[in-house]
Amino acid sequence: MASTAAVATARVKTRNSQTGDNIARLIVLVFAVSLLVITGLLVIELYIRAAPAREKLGWGFLGSTAWNPVTEEFGALPFLYGTVVTSLVGMLISVPLGVGAAMFLSELAPAKISNALTFVIELLAAIPSVIYGLLAIFTLVPLMRLYVEPFLKSLLGFLPLFRGPAFGVGYLTAGVVLAIMTIPFVISVSREALLAVPREQREAALALGATRWETTWQIVVPYAKLGIVGAVFLGLARALGETMAVTMVIGNSPTVKASLLAPGYTIAAVIANEFAEAGGRIHPAALVELGLVLFGLTIVINGAARLMIIATTKKGSKR
């Protein structure tokens, strides 16, 4: 009799723990799905809120340079242009520096030093955007206006890229700030891609008589190429969406200028500056539509970067 009772309780117990299991599974599943819901909500809300602008302005919005909230004329081109130009300038500086530093950290530096330096670089990535902006306004902008920009004009003034007055604020300064802000990402992601290259690859190249640099540049880097490109794209996506630091040094001028020294505007900056005060029906909608364009840009670039990084870290045997 006693044993039947024991079996019965055991059964109840199992059933209980099975229902418990199912409930627990359901709970965590709901929270995992909530991530999808939030992302979906983001897309839907942006799309709906941008509707008035889409209806009134149509596709011409993307190609127009007009930006006048009073007459309700809105064009995305100056902002798109500024966003792309500042990000490209930033990446032109941060990619060589970042990949170079990543090579040093993964190929040359002893593990202890490499880890300590990587720690510092990760702290750099943790510094808030507004702090970069604060430092840029009061130190980088005067530096650019008084020294760097006049120097570039005297050296490369024959190019349309470096003409016009040196304001200190503008595409170039914003690009430099973005470079400083994206370097930590470029370094830590490409360092990981380099570390994922199997040791045998290096040993084989060195044994064949290649120098350290030749091994790194011709063997290790090509092996990790996809991961490094992923790192660059990840940095680029950050640069495109970067708001506060850029807003503080871009010059807030909705124009399209060939000169890098000229003040400009970016999508994120105009949203930060105008969204709170935007009145009427079309102005906020136009800003949201700009946001939608930026969202699309970063999603595409981020998506590609993540796929590339997944592809490289899978094939290598780490360390």
Next chain:
Amino acid sequence: MITLRQWRKIVNAVMLTLTGVSTVLTVSVLFIILGLLLYKGASSLSWNFFTKLPVPTGETGGGMANAIVGSLQIVGLAGLIGIPIGFLAGVYLSEYEGKQFASFVRYVADLLNGVPSIIVGILAWTLVVLPMKSNSAMAGAIALSVMLIPIVTRQTEQFLREVPLALREGALALGASKWQTIATVVVPAGSKGVLTGMILGVARIAGESAPLIFTAGFNQYWGGMREPTASLPVMIYTRAISPFDDWHQQAWAAGLVLIALVLTANILARLVLAKGISVPRG
């Protein structure tokens, strides 16, 4: 005449030096930033800064007490919302995965993590500010929690994955059900790492200003959950772009306080709590 052999050696030396130089340049940026903030900010820090409300330009003795408290309110509420959601979603990804759905969720979490913060601000504005017809600490907290969730999810997942399979098997072999195994074995074993991830996530959103500008807004006085609320990052922004010298001083002081908080949290989490654990990027 340089032989090929010598040339290769020269290239080797030059390029390797350059990689070292780029590392030194990058690392020195951190020290330049810290040095400048200390140099310009420390002189404006005083007891008043932490206890007094802001004053108009020209008056002395003002502080940023409202922004400090506002930041605590906004970030605190964002943590209360974002940490549980992110944690449980992370548990799902680490413990119940194996299907395409989980990798899809993981991918979406990474994408959400990469969405520019200003756009997250727009979402919170449409969801909270529009219906309430006012900026509020709550709206700011919602915006920040949307940023926090994917960070905590991915960090939780990564740290729980590092818990050895043998521990799980041991628990299951002793008759524990799956959720008992997770709750009593896996999560405690990975708790240090998970906690590190949470602290890093909170430190990251604490410095965000872009999503707060039109959600939490700004307030000269004390804010509240349903009222516009000042925060340290937004205060730094508005003070820095103002034309007044005494406000610039305040911005430097606030910058020093903010970076001290963010870096302390980072260093504590990475060096003390997560000693010996490799921390994945947020």
